[in-house]
Amino acid sequence: MEVITGGFHADFPMGDPSRVGEARRHAAQLSADCGLDDVEAGRLAIIVTELGTNLLRHASGGRLLLSPRPGRREVEVIAIDRGPGIPDLERSLNDGFSTGGTPGTGLGAVRRLADDFDIHSSQPQGTIVLARVRSAASPRDASARVCTGAVSLAAPGEIVCGDAWAFALDGARAALLVADGLGHGPDAAEAATQAVAVFAEEPLGGPRRLLERTHARLRATRGAAVSLMLADAEAGTLRIAGAGNVLGRVVSGVEDRTLLTQHGTAGLAMRSPEETAAVWPAHALVVLCSDGIETRWKPEQLRPVLERDPAIAAALLARDHCRGRDDATVAVLRRKD
Template sequence: MIGSACLPIVADVDAIRVDDVSAPGRARRVAGALAAQLGFTDTRVAEVEIAVTELGTNLHRHAREGMLFVRSVRAVEEAAVEVVAVDRGPGIANVEEAMRDGQSSTGTLGVGLGAVTRLADASAVSSEVGAGTVVTARFHRRRGACAELPGELAAGITRPIEGEDVCGDGYAVCDEGGRLRLMMCDGAGHGPLAAWASQAAVRSFHDDLSGGPGDILGRIHTAMRGTRGGAVAVADLDLERRTVVFAGLGNIAACVVAGGRKQSMVSVPGIAGYQARTIRTFDYALPAGAVVVLHSDGLTERWGAEERGGLFGRDSLVIAATLLRDMGVRKDDAGVLVARPTVR
């Protein structure tokens, strides 16, 4: 399912469960094919494949419930392959040591995470002993070509229910400098028809961002008629006034996390595309250092900020992937969108 900023545009291409010996090879082929499609040179394609093989092999041999997410990132002239490795494995006691040349976190390829971070243009590793590890790595088509692919203030990730190839959850982001607008949609049901509903929400969001979250949500409601419909939420983060204006329809969970506390935001009952008798907006404070989280009901809401340690000081994508791993326990499509805005 597509998740996007005004630019770059991010698409979740595949979510691969690493549950047998063939999975790392499949992940390598998916990532390599995507890199070739995006115009990477043969040498750069091979580098992406090496890194994905290392990550996939590590997950297969030493992790529980490992998953590899392969994503495309596109701007006007630049493109990148993004890979997210998530597991419930034993964790890494000393991440810095695992990144050193010649070290192997798994004893597999003998090069460890150091190879992944050297080959990637941007990467992050978050690990907790006994809980698992999240690794993110972005590979540009041309090394160092990051001018059009800046670090994002917000990032999302989706995972389809087991047995489906596409996820019915979708998200979108638009960074307007002093404002950051977020949209999360949970298309009703699963599979292609649910994904179609979410895609209608994403298209409507990008077609017209005029007005506030209530106006945007109203247009999305109209655009989703003729689809299965779904739950939708829109948040407008004013980075100068440090406020969030929020409008939700249905069961998208949303909160502001700040100072070790989680403040839930209010959605009203309804189904976008079918029933929206009342669309209301609510205002919330956005303290310095706050993180805003939106997620579908594929993630349980029963989590507290105080028990997450230093997670909310990490990159947006690391936060999103960790929440998906730890809270995405329901047998359902799952999607989470995280914004970690800063004052500019």
């Protein structure tokens, strides 16, 4: 079994050239934190430089998001923008094609240098590029039949995020947690961090049991809205329990189902936990969003990215539906092809 946790995404708006260097320096620190060697850290630096410079020169509202995955010994980079989109995506991905004369010579080089790479672009909405660099010694579990992605952003002006997420992968089974500490800032982050700690102790123990334990652990904190899910890719089933306004949805080409949880706040006031079951249709994404994300997004937005890396779907929702005044998290599950 593999438990995946990660920090929130540091957000670098590409407003001027100095932000590229700032993002590259932050990437160097994340490389050290995640145990990347000099060659791996160098690959990450080129990716950050290339994506940041492309955003600066060719995109509107471009931002670079960087996040560590210490347990996996990898660093994730997501470039997002608000247009104009890439008219010829295949050509832009040819290695050696450069739109700005940058050191890596284009998106093709980013794809070549990254251990994981994915991209989605639409006109005029914009482009999302995902790249991950990981250590050759990464303990990543390749036998898992579920893939995951998450984007977590701190509230404006905060240096920590009051939301947290975690995944656990065990063959066809996957567990998922999203916790939203009340308010934002360090105290909210402490509540969310404690929820992750409970999850990591026994992530496949069942959502109701985990919610009960989380409620008890969070009594010493300001409390959190929490949703916990256990998914089975082979059986096509979901079990979910939660307290508070972390929204769950199941979205496919023909499906859009909301996963309801009870009112309350883990650690403060909560009824006896109730666990509900739902079907996980083939080719459907399972999405959990904290209340920093608008609830009324349309399922049609995700349908073009149903087969992409789940982090692309998470970034798309964060780009288009972040309320901009609170911590915001989107976590996504998808069956592997």
